[in-house]
Amino acid sequence: MKSLPDVRLTLAISIAKSAGFLSKALGRGSGETLPGRVLLTLCPNAIELLSRSRVVILVSGTNGKTSTTKELVSQVRTVGTVVTSGSGSNLTRGVAGALMKDSVFAVLEVDELHLPAVVAATNPAIVLLLNLTRDQLHRMHEVKRVATRWHEMCKEADPSTLFIADVDDPFVNYAITGAASAIRVSFGGAANGRHPDGAVCPSCGRYLDWNLGKYHCDCGLSNEYADHLYATGSAGYRNFVLASLAADTVGVHNALTNIELRTDYRGMERATEKVFGSVKARIRLTKNPASWSEALAGITGNNVILLLNAREVDGIDTSWIWDVSYATLAGKKVIVAGERGADLAYRIHVEGIESTLVDTFDQAIELCGIGSVEVLAAYTAFFALVGR
Numbered sequence: 571m572k573s574l575p576d577v578r579l580t581l582a583i584s585i586a587k588s589a590g591f592l593s594k595a596l597g598r599g600s601g602e603t604l605p606g607r608v609l610l611t612l613c614p615n616a617i618e619l620l621s622r623s624r625v626v627i628l629v630s631g632t633n634g635k636t637s638t639t640k641e642l643v644s645q646v647r648t649v650g651t652v653v654t655s656g657s658g659s660n661l662t663r664g665v666a667g668a669l670m671k672d673s674v675f676a677v678l679e680v681d682e683l684h685l686p687a688v689v690a691a692t693n694p695a696i697v698l699l700l701n702l703t704r705d706q707l708h709r710m711h712e713v714k715r716v717a718t719r720w721h722e723m724c725k726e727a728d729p730s731t732l733f734i735a736d737v738d739d740p741f742v743n744y745a746i747t748g749a750a751s752a753i754r755v756s757f758g759g760a761a762n763g764r765h766p767d768g769a770v771c772p773s774c775g776r777y778l779d780w781n782l783g784k785y786h787c788d789c790g791l792s793n794e795y796a797d798h799l800y801a802t803g804s805a806g807y808r809n810f811v812l813a814s815l816a817a818d819t820v821g822v823h824n825a826l827t828n829i830e831l832r833t834d835y836r837g838m839e840r841a842t843e844k845v846f847g848s849v850k851a852r853i854r855l856t857k858n859p860a861s862w863s864e865a866l867a868g869i870t871g872n873n874v875i876l877l878l879n880a881r882e883v884d885g886i887d888t889s890w891i892w893d894v895s896y897a898t899l900a901g902k903k904v905i906v907a908g909e910r911g912a913d914l915a916y917r918i919h920v921e922g923i924e925s926t927l928v929d930t931f932d933q934a935i936e937l938c939g940i941g942s943v944e945v946l947a948a949y950t951a952f953f954a955l956v957g958r
Contacts, residue, residue, distance in 0.1 A: 579619050582612035583670050590667075603659050606667030617662065620669035621692040625650075626676045627816055628692070630685045631700025631742075633861050635660060637838045638700060638809040639679040645817035645825055650674035662688065675820070682716050686723035689731070696732050696816050700809055702741040703860040704767055704890055713741050713767045720745035724752075734815055736808060737793045740765055740785055744772040747791070753815065756796035757808055759783020766859050766893065800829070805864050806838030842956055846935045851875075853945040855952045857884065862894045865946050869898055873943040875934045876918075876925075877951035878908040884948045891917045899923045905934040908951055931955065 590605035609616050627646070629639045636658045643654045653673040655664045660679040665688055668678060680688045682702070689697060699720070702713050720741075724733055725748030733752040737743040738760045746752045760768070764780045771778050774789040783802075786792040800811055811829055818825035840855035856862045880888050888910050896918045904925040906915040915927040928934050931951070935943070947955060 576619075579613050579616060582609050582616060585612060586667075586670065603657070603663055603667065605670060606659070606663035606665065609666045609670065610663060615691075617666050617669060617688065617691040620666070621676065621694075624653075624673055624676050625820060626678065626692045626694040627696045627698065627820070628678050628680050628685065628688060628694045629698045629700070629813075630680045630682055631698075632682065632703045632858065633864075634700050634805060634809045634838070635679045637806070637840055638698065638813050639677055641810060641838060642698070642813040642816055643677045645813065645822045646675050646677055646820060648823070649821050652677055654678060660684070665692075683719070686719055689723055689727055693728050694731055696734060696819055697727075698812055698816050699733060699735040699742045699745060700812065701736060701739045701805075701860070702745075702767075703765075704858055704893075714772050717741035717745055717772050721748060724749035732819065734812055734819075736812060737796055738765075738783065740768045740778060740791060740793070741772050743793060744791060747773065753798065754796045755798045755800070755812060755815065756793050757800050757811075758802045759793070760785070761802075761805065761808075762863065766863070804835055804868075805860075806835035810835055810838050840952070844955065844958070846932075848940045849935050849938045850942045851935070851945050851955075852942070853947055853952060853955050855949065856946040857949050859890045859893050862891075862946065866894070866896060866898045869902070869944050871902075871942055871944050873903050873938050873941065874899060874905070875931070875938070875943055875945045876904065876906045876908075876911075876914055877931060877934075877945065877947040878906075878910040878914045879948045879950045880910045881950050884950055888913060896921050896923055903938075905937055907931055907934045908948065 586605040586609040589608045593604045629635055643652050646652050651673040652675045653668045653671045654677045655668040660681045661684050665678050669676060702716055704713055721744055724746050729750035733746045733749045735742045735746045735754060737754045738756050760783045763783050768778060771787040771789060771791055773791045776787055778785045778787050784794055786794060814825045814829050843852050854865050856865045880886050891914055900923055906925045907928050907930055911927055915925050918925055
């Protein structure tokens with residue numbers, strides 16, 4: 571006979587699934603996030619109960635969560651059934667919704683601020699920590715705030731939980747200093763020579779000593795030692811390596827060998843290609859200083875459209891645009907649009923780069939004529955284009 575908690579959970583799942591079906595049938599939404607919300611309302615400890623019978627792997631960081639989770643899912647599926655949030659819903663409701671399906675593994679993308687609560691509820695086998703940079707300042711505030719939460723999370727986590735972390739990020743390195751079990755991964759130093767927010771040691775408050783991507787503090791925080799050392803590379807490459815290490819840990823055959831064989835990491839980017847009239851557009855998600863810097867460094871064409879909005883998920887505060895170098899845009903045809911397009915156009919003007927400012931993406935595409943264009947788009951602008 572089922573216990574009372576099991577009966578309550580089973581009933582809650584049934585109601586939650588029905589709510590999602592009705593929401594989609596009535597055209598009130600996709601029906602992907604509502605079930606998790608209903609489930610947690612009816613059974614607040616559903617995540618804990620549903621995690622007990624499977625191997626849970628969590629992925630978190632400011633940038634790259636969705637693509638890294640997708641890659642990890644594809645690898646882990648070779649050794650067992652997997653549930654994940656296909657829509658990228660990474661709050662607790664998304665986690666709960668994904669866990670409603672039976673599986674051997676659960677590979678879940680988790681929002682940075684929600685990660686401590688999800689770790690406590692799921693007792694995961696592995697937690698993949700990618701990076702921490704400024705993002706959604708109205709919600710996250712400064713990076714140190716999130717790093718401190720992660721640090722406490724790692725100290726309080728069950729000793730059986732393995733944290734796999736890119737220690738070239740000093741905030742991530744600081745977070746795992748209290749973990750009972752951790753794999754420290756370095757790629758020979760921080761991208762672009764140093765972390766954009768890492769002037770001060772997150773552990774003790776002293777200035778970090780940076781040299782060619784390596785950092786050191788008198789308190790001992792440093793990326794000069796790592797359990798695994800790989801060649802330097804793009805953010806996509808780094809995240810692919812971290813995903814492969816996690817996959818190897820749970821028994822995926824040839825996961826580490828594939829690191830040496832793979833050469834194309836564009837699939838690790840949040841990007842898509844679409845055709846608008848006579849223009850082929852490669853659209854890349856750019857949401858904060860780190861992702862903008864990565865995307866700008868990868869521009870190869872001569873036509874570029876920049877789209878900047880400032881809604882809730884974009885981050886209401888866009889003052890960070892002054893902390894990004896746009897030098898790679900020099901000599902290119904640049905068109906700027908979006909709700910904060912005027913701010914961005916002025917920012918790149920100050921750097922000596924002229925642009926054409928328009929109101930909408932459609933106007934921007936018309937100015938491109940025939941050919942191809944690279945589009946860097948904020949969250950809401952990106953998903954609006956993907957959905958067209």
